[in-house]
Amino acid sequence: MLPLLQTRIASPRSLDEALELMATPRARAVAGGTDLLPNLKRRLGSASLLVSLHALSELRGIEVGDAGLSIGAGTTLTDVATSDLVKRHAPSLAQAAVLVASPQIRNMGTLGGNLCLDTRCRWVNQTDFWRGALGGCLKSAQMDPETSFKNADVCHVVPGGKRCVAAVSADTVPVLIALDATARVASKRGVRRLRVVDLFVNDGVRNLAIEPDELLIGVDVPTHAGARRERYVKWRVRGSIDFPLVSAALRFDLDGDVVKDARLVVGVLGARPKVVGVERVAVGRKLDAELATELAELAHRQCTPLENVPYEAGHRRHLLRVLVRRAIEALAQG
């Protein structure tokens, strides 16, 4: 087995209690645990206190109100995937949620947890023995400061790189950004709101603009009037379990068959999702096969997959173009 290091655990019954505990130095929040536990077992990161959120029913729930479609961060991915409200107001989010990992992981994992999924890299997501043999890297060294790694300032993906480019790999993230969602983040200091796109910073070691004592508590997706077509595109080698190797979210708001507004957000590149500048090309155009090809080409030009996740970057770039084109063609058909 891979035993965890000794740590304490607390299971607060209220959000206030949780936030109080999060102020403890080196406290880590754990909801489903499907990302955190494997990482901790491999000594990727550590915690003096695990604050389990499982008993916080106030973090669970899906409703439509003034803020739009509001989803508690503690809502499981299964619940997001099967929710009638989500399917109606944000179908591409339901699509993304049902594609995460495996049924068991969807039952455990939460929307908040997926948003906060650690970045991934073939040189990092391995056991401590393996990373030690490698000599570590930028991310390894920072996540495991107790160990001295001979390659502590090396990036194995970008030679000479000084900034970690581990890839954001959460399925729901590109979708939430494409839908202009807002995140609600709480701490003892109060609740702040920020656009989901602004949650992400370009640093593979810590790609979230969330303080160590803060908790993501919910996400609001604006509801919309008018015709909208949206889709989440995922490619992985197997049909289940695997993280995305190609990940893109599409959204078109239409007036008749003319595009009023468009978004294309691509994940699994670097630490931050890429918002591809499609509005210039798409707005005012008919949603058709020709537009599909152009936008796919645009995505291909603007997005550079790296040899961070375990599949050839060149092929992933090729697939991005093919799959985005096909997805838009399908959306064009209605």
Added chain:
Amino acid sequence: MNDTDKTRADEPAPAVSLLRFRLNGADVSVAVEDHRTLLEVLRYGLDLTGTKQGCDEGECGACTVLLDDKPVLSCCTLAAQVEGRDVRTVEALAEREAAALLDAFDRHDAAQCGFCTPGVLMSAEALLMDTRRAVTMPEAAQALSGNLCRCTGYTKILHAVVDASERLAEEDAEHGAAS
């Protein structure tokens, strides 16, 4: 070699709590170190070795148990997280679904080495409890897509799950017709 009576003065004491939860239909309370996973507590703390460890990293499904009737990976669940909740393991499959599934698995030869089977049965049981009707092969495949099997190629497993669901549906129909 050291003497077997080893002083542990240097070792910081692990945090231990009393964990109370419902396990296979009975209330249990057990002293558990904070950093233990549910899988460790089941297998090594409670000697319920039916739940298997295939990878301990959340990637194979062999450790699947039901938590509040939902299949979860016990290797990625902290024991403390089941406080006050309902856990079921292969040692106590839900009676009705269990009888149908075990019989179908046996008739179809759906278990070869049997190591993945407890986890598979938990996922299958949840599917049958959720759907309460005959399921299709694709539905069974989806429900079991988080359970790796290396021996069977899944064919007989999926047929057995569909078969079990059909028999349960027949029983339900008979009961419905009878009442």
Added chain:
Amino acid sequence: MTEPEKWQIGGHHRKLGAMERMRGIARYTDDLSLPRMLHAKILRSPHAHARILAIDPTKAMQMPGVIAVITGSDMPTPYGVIPWTPDENVLAIEKALYVGDGVACVAAETEDQAVAALAGIEVEYEVLQAYFDPEEALAAEETINPYARKGNLSKEVELAFGDVDKGLEDAALVIEGDYEFHGTTHGAIEPHCALAKVDPDGLLTVWSATQVPHYLHRELAKVLEIPARQIRVIQPPVGGAFGGKSEPFDLEFCVAKLSQITGRPVKLLYTREEVFYAHRGRHPMKMHYRHGFDAKGKLVAVDAKTLLDGGAYSSFGLVTTYYSGQLLCAPYELGSYRFHSRRAYTNKPACGPKRGHGSVQPRFAMEVQLDKAAIALDLDPIELRRQNAMGSDSLTVNELRVGSNGFLDCLAAVELASGWKERRAKLGFGHGLGVAGSTYISGTNYAIYPNEMPQAAVQITLDRSGRARIFSGASDIGQGSDTMLAVIAGEELGLPTEDIRVLSADTDLCPVDLGAYSSRITLMVGNACLDAARKLRKKVTASVAKRWECSAKQVSLVARQAIDMNDPARRVDLVEAFHWAEADHGLLGEVGSYDTPKDRHGSYRGGAIGASPAYSFTAHVAEVKVDDETGEVEVVKIWCAHDCGKAISRGLVEGQIEGSCYMGAAEVVLESHGVNAEMGGLHHGPSFLDYRMPTTLDTAEIEALIVEAPDARGPHGAKEAGEGPLHSTIPAIVNAIYDAVGVRVDDLPVTPAKLVRAIEAQRALMGDA
């Protein structure tokens, strides 16, 4: 008086022990626990090739709960599953030979403490140049394995039969090609585990998830330097093996040694990562083939050059090297044949036997070569194979005796089931059918260690409650060998399988059996079981006949009764019959044996390796859909017809066919086992996430078709079914891909990236033409 119908053989049976396994009642090795048990962990080398200068366990010994630390010098005797190549130590002594090679082992009160203690064992290494490419290794001055006798050449086999050069010269068509098969591993869901204890009188008991309790027994005695009679090896139910648990491993010796030192039971469970380091999986092979055909498509000559990448230790490598050439001489008549196989040591996890041991890779090449010939000759690929099929009771070009041969029936079965003739031309671009055939051994005549004793033995006793007890050394690794033995015995003795207890794989209680490998159990142990059961049957029927005053020949034992076939109203409960027999003969116990025939192979050196009492035959048709833009291959359906001689229990045979097809398909498109040469030989990804095994959503529909061409040498004509059906899955899929998109990928795996490149290259070529 007619011969009674077989009432058990060929039916469907509930598998013995299945309920216990499914319900989580059966105790696999890690489910076992003993009082005061210690936990052990192995410290492994982070270097692919390094001299071990010093190991200092002082810090570890001071850590909480640590009881003992051992290193390589505590067990200096080298060993190896093949007695001619004992080239490994339990823990590395002089050098670590790959990333993951064990160098020390610690035992502590808890697993937490053992894991923590690894950091307290200080090892001083001198890093050496490492070799990851077999050709580079062969060319290198430096020898990797300290016990190797020929530098980095682990084994070389060159055999020739007939005049190949002339055959190729005179051939109307020569197909020449380079083929590469990557590495794959077993991926059994149960990780290796071993538990040892020593009794006050010194008796050592080792429980291990092994396929080969007998070989483990021998090697434990050798390495621990204690007599074999002081050791007991027990194999609990095993959670899958596929050849990955068919030799002794470090953990087994470590727990034994630590148990002797500490006087306490010691258990060691591999992490999933460690299973990848232990490996012993399929050898990567580089193959160069030339096939010569006459104008009609009849094979006249085959020339093969093969380079096997063996990894750091020999494992079964001597045998693998032979198999890579010897096992390809059926199901087709080759005319003349020459092969030259070399196995190289490299600084990687050792390769060994994986389901289909040594012949899967060459079979892939052979069957693609045949496909290319069929295309060149404008022949239906199935027709070409028919034309070249050898018959039954024939001799292969390398002098192996083939007995029964259902290959033509297999071809016909898949041809029909897949709608080959009607559908093949009609499938559009991107949709294809492919065919391939193969053969495999039902056990090997070659005893791993030379001896004159029978290869298999079974002891059966009958008791007064009407039950039979079978004592068999055979390892049921999930394939159902216990059930197979019960069915055979039950058939003879009139007992349903519920009335039969099988005690297996305990060296104290059971006869020696060589283990579950090379698909030997049904034929060899089955025959031994049949032998013992028939002896008992004779005693029982004689005692009944005596009391009925009739001939024993008319007494039939079936369904818990003894029946007079001349007067079926006269019958007696089997319990009574057993009592009569025990009254007449005393305790009813018989031993049955089986030894492989000595006359079924050539007398040249190595002629026995590849020889088998009987050969199974297989044909596959695979249907694929290829997305030419993304390169994704969807294997839609696999039809597999497998000649197993006689299916003793149909469900078990189907299960083996289905499991084999699933595993073979995974090797074409999904799985890839290897190390990163640029990163010091680190494994690409030693986890079930990175080593992608198919989920339910990645597995084709599989149709298993049982073909029966009974072989006189098999029990009831039975031959193997555990490994044969895997072989032709691979080339059938590869050939189907060609049929779908007109593109060949001759180096596996066929990844989407490779396929897209090949399709685009093809298009560029066509564009330029």
